Amino acid sequence: MKPAGIKHFTTTMLLLLVLTACNSTEQANAYFLVKYIEAEIDTQPMTVYAGLELKFSPAVEEALNKGVTIPIKAIARITRDERIDRIIVDHGNRWEIRYLPMSRHYLLTDLRSKEETTWPRLRHALASLKRIAIEMPPAELKPGDYRLEVKIFLDRRRLPAPMRLPALVSSEWKLDTSWYQWPFQITK
Numbered sequence: 001m002k003p004a005g006i007k008h009f010t011t012t013m014l015l016l017l018v019l020t021a022c023n024s025t026e027q028a029n030a031y032f033l034v035k036y037i038e039a040e041i042d043t044q045p046m047t048v049y050a051g052l053e054l055k056f057s058p059a060v061e062e063a064l065n066k067g068v069t070i071p072i073k074a075i076a077r078i079t080r081d082e083r084i085d086r087i088i089v090d091h092g093n094r095w096e097i098r099y100l101p102m103s104r105h106y107l108l109t110d111l112r113s114k115e116e117t118t119w120p121r122l123r124h125a126l127a128s129l130k131r132i133a134i135e136m137p138p139a140e141l142k143p144g145d146y147r148l149e150v151k152i153f154l155d156r157r158r159l160p161a162p163m164r165l166p167a168l169v170s171s172e173w174k175l176d177t178s179w180y181q182w183p184f185q186i187t188k
Contacts, residue, residue, distance in 0.1 A: 030057030034180035046136040048076040054126040059172035069098045071158035076134040081145040089139040149179040
């Protein structure tokens, strides 16, 4: 390589590193987090409560503000501690957030209860999901060790068709948590 070519290559690599770092910083500021889970184990149906913290990436916020409905899903499941984890019961809730440009508010819809609430700011709509309740279908739990697991994610499969593929490959649209686990025991 000629010295000018090396200088151009070095400048290009530095620019790519800066752009990658900027994208990583934006992505680091976007997250879905399960902070805790609680459950009323002795009741049927069992109610699972999850404490959440949600923040969208700039790409998701931009799409929302341009009219794209953003689907969010939470899943709770009970697994049995055996050689192979066996799912005993699972259930989920779904929400949608959309922007209402005429009123400049955000509409949050609970798709299970059909309840709709409007919020003046996106952060208020997301904060309203800081504690959710999921009613699990009735299940007969025999004595033994179990785990209650909760996960929340942006449901990219429910985005409008033209956005699904870009959302599946873009890190800015990968907003989900790993399974948050809480072990418990049935002794009866």
